[in-house]
Amino acid sequence: MTYIVYCLCIDILRQKDLEQAMILEEKMTLQLKLLAAAGLTNVPEPPDYCHLVQEQTDTGAMWKKVISAVQVGKIVCFKYMDR
Numbered sequence: 059m060t061y062i063v064y065c066l067c068i069d070i071l072r073q074k075d076l077e078q079a080m081i082l083e084e085k086m087t088l089q090l091k092l093l094a095a096a097g098l099t100n101v102p103e104p105p106d107y108c109h110l111v112q113e114q115t116d117t118g119a120m121w122k123k124v125i126s127a128v129q130v131g132k133i134v135c136f137k138y139m140d141r
């Protein structure tokens with residue numbers, strides 16, 4: 059019984075990770091559109107978070123992508139704050 063509960067909880071957590079990744083993608087897309095509408099040039103492409111929560115993920119490659127996404131987020135944040 060405990061193993062079944064464990065598996066169910068893991069499945070729900072994975073689904074929530076995917077839902078959160080989708081929300082973050084939407085949020086970043088909207089923030090980048092807002093910056094572009096405000097006249098900012100060279101707005102980066104929105105990062106892709108959903109692939110980071112897939113079960114079959116190369117953790118080394120994943121961390122490189124996470125670092126890149128965080129850097130894009132920082133750029134957006136700083137440019138947004140300067141306006």
